[in-house]
Each structure stands twice: as structure tokens, then as C-alpha cells.
Amino acid sequence: MPTASPGAAPVDTVDLPLFVPADRPERLAKAVAAGPDAMIVDLEDAVAPDARDAARAGLAGAFAALATGMPLLLRVNARGTAWHAHDLAAAAALPLAGVVLPKAESGNDILRVAGETGLPVIALIETARGIAALDEIAAAAARLAFGSIDYAADLAIGHTRTALADARARLTLASRLAGLPAPIDGVTASVHDTDLLAADCAHAREMGFAGKLLIHPAQIAPARAAFRPSDGEIDWARRVLEAAPEKGAFMLDGAMVDAPVLARARQILARAPQAETA
Template identity: 65%
Template sequence: MPSEIASLTLPLFVPGDRADRFAKAAAAGPDAVIVDLEDAVAPEAKQPARAALAEGLSTMPTGMPVLLRINAAGTQWHEADLAAAARLPLAAVLLPKAESADDLRRVAGRCGCPVVALIETAAGLHRAVEIAGASARLAFGSIDFAADLAMGHTRQSLLAARSTLVMAARLAGQPAPIDGVTTAIHDAERIADDCAHAVELGFSGKLLIHPAQIAPARRGFAPTQAEIDWAARVLAATKDGAATRVDGAMVDAPVIRRAGQIMARRPAPAERSDTCP
């Protein structure tokens, strides 16, 4: 799997029929841009949007990973989306309503690139381990999932589903999954808190719907200064790998591993002034 998909943390959606926004989305500083041919594009606009993709993507800066969210298998637009994707320089295709490993393998074969499976239904969650094994990464379409089950879109109601996806990714040997969107655009505190909650559950990314969400999302995924200080003390005290005590608590191999994971989540030096307390 390409490292750009494995390490993807904050991809930003942009409507597929707004080619004028592709480069602007990339310039906002996400980890990748997801050009959306599904929910963001009205049925009558899908064909023109598809036809303009190559020209629109030519404006993207070099090195910015681009994913294409196609329409779901079984829809009237799916086959044309696959044909278009096969002609584009994509980092991955995002398949919505993913419910079948066979669909994932078929899409990957047709498009010639990795496929990220967007789990948005009860059937998709039920087959999450199977789907994870046939895809490059899992992502959670939490709003569609809540609608599919006629449930609230709350942390409590979605806890079991989120935990199931994290477990499925781990069993498949995948990177941790990407969490669903936060609908609030300018509520920085909520966005950061939602991302911290995602980290707590074992997610390593978040789908974003507006450039204003990028900075608070990065803060939410970065460890706090207290976590960094604790991890540094643990690693300094256990250089020989032996069990010891730090801050009055026993530290052994799993705790050392946790400390290493926290340190790995620190933002790059150029970003730290904006992301760390």
C-alpha cells in the first residue's frame, strides 16, 4: 500500500463539479484532497463534472495526493465513474456504501489504484473485517450510517460502530481507520474535541468538509504537552527496555509502546507552534 494512503490523517472533500476549488482546497493544507462525485454533485451535474476532472486535477500542486469519491456500486453512475478514475492520476478511490469485498477488489482492478472503503451501512459494518482485508484503508461514513439505522448521530450511539471499525482494521493489518465528518464548520473547539475522541478510540484520521476545520483537527490529533512530557519521561527511564517506575506507576513493555505511539503523533517541527499547547 502506498505510504501516502497509510499515513493519511486529514483529507479534505471538495465538490467534483467545482474544479475551480480543487487547487484552493489543496492550498489550504490538508493531507489529501477528496474530489467528490457522489453526495456533493447533483445527478444532472455528474456527467459534466466527470468530463472536467482531468483538466481540474491538472491545476493541483505536485505531491498533493488526490482521492476520488465515486458513486456507489449499483448506482447508475458507478461504471462511468470507474472508467473516468482509470484515466486519472489518483492516489486512491473512495468507495461509498462499501458492503462487499468483491466490490472492493473489482473497483481496484478497474481503477488501477488503491481503494479506501467508506463504511456507511449496517451491512458494511457487519462485513468490516472482510472489507478491510480487500481495501487499502477503512473510513467511517458516520452520518449515513446513523441514517441507515435510524439512530442519533452522537458519540454514545456510534461508539460500538467506531470500535468495530478500529478492531476490523487491526485484524486486517491495516492502518487505523479514518473517522467520519464533524458537521460544524467554524466551531474549532468541537472539531478539535471530536478528533481527540477519535484518537481515544483508535482512529488515526478524520474526514474534513471545509478548510476551516484543518487547523483545529490537527490540534485534536496532536498529543497534549502533558502527554508528550509523560512519554518523554517513560522513554528516558526505560532506555534499556526493562520494567521500572515512572511517576509512581509501573512501566513495562506495553506502556513503553504507548509512550512511543504518543511521541510519533507529535506534529512536524514546522507545525508545532500551531498545533501544540
């Protein structure tokens, strides 16, 4: 895969990126101050069709005025739209960490975007065709993300955890088989319902996702807390690793601990603040 711009963080560290409309450059500095993992400057759904050309033209100036080391990504318009080719040309000239490709439906889509921009591509899976081609997409992409609202609309199914469980499981499995970081979950549309956001994040984490696409600065802190292991999990993981012999299974708190359990303990500590693994 092509590498990101010099100094840009790799997309595998971007778990909680915040969308910012490309036609609202005054929001960029505010978004940086809010402290997400990264910003996804959006040329697609967040911008009216008749404003997308002007928004794209203003990106270079907006980025030049932005003093930050935060990774910047650009969500371009989908392949087959009138804006796609121009978006890719702009992305190639901007100081980006990566490109987000909506409605990704083939490995060739990913390879062409990566080739034309010289950037890693986060493939946004939003359609039945995207799910059907998931393995080849994962083989070409730098990371997978789930556009759950568009996916539910494409299949005319409910936007519920039950209806979307199969698709989420497929993204997790495809990411693992391709050696990619764990995928990023779709948005929670309710901006100020922190209980719903926390529950959505907990479900995504349970399904093997490492992060979530965010649409408002108010979602950053609750989402970060929800993806962080609990104090109880961290304490358990530390005790497991401290008690582990050099080899073989053993008992702890009346439960068997063997290699898979040790692996889970290490995974928990890897996600903990100031993690220490054994």
C-alpha cells in the first residue's frame, strides 16, 4: 500500500475519527481542539451536491491555516459520481494521512484510489455488494469501516443490533483474515444521547470493533470511555498475567487459565491507558 504523507499517523491508530464538513472550514480548528483521534474532512454526505466543487477548492487553504499534527483524512465521493475523479486529484495534493472511500464495492476500487492518491484507503462498507466483496476489499484496503445506516437502507432492514450483527461479524472476520487492524463502527446519529452512544460502543467493542465514526465533538469523550477496558477488566488481566507460570494451564479464582485466556488478558491491557503487558 502507498504510505501516508510525511509525519502522518498510520490509519491503524485512528479509532475515533470525527467527521467535519468540507464546506465548513471554520469548524476544523474547533474539531482539533475537541481531541478526536483524527478528522475526516467530508466531501460527501455532509456537503450539498451543488457545494462540493467549491468545498474541494477551499481545502488547501483551510489545511494551510490549520496548525496541527492530528491525522487528517478526506472522505471523497464514491466511484461513479461526478466528483470522484476531482476528489482524488485534490487528495493527492493535500497533507493527508489517508482517504475514506464510501460505498467501496471491489478490491479494484481500493487499488485505484490508492494508486491515484498515493495514500492508504479506509474502505467504508455501506452496501450489499460491499459485503459480498469484503475479502477482496480487505486485501487491498488499509482498514475497514462500517457505514451501517447506508447499509441498512440498501438492504431495507432495520438499523438495529440484531439486523446488523451478521455484517459486523463479517467486517471483523475479514479484517482479521487480511491482517488489518480491527474495523471502525458506524455512527450513532443521536448526538447528545450519551447512554445510547455508550451502549452502541459497547456492542461494537463486543463484536470486535476498535472504534467508531463520530459526528459531533460531544461524542468523543463518551466513546473513548466506552472503548476503554473497565477497571475490573484491567485488574483481572493484570492478575492473570502476574499469576501465569512460564508454561501450562493453571487455575485462578476457580477458573481455568490457558493460552487463549492469556491472549485475552494481553489484549485488554493493550487497550488500557498506560498499558503494561507481560
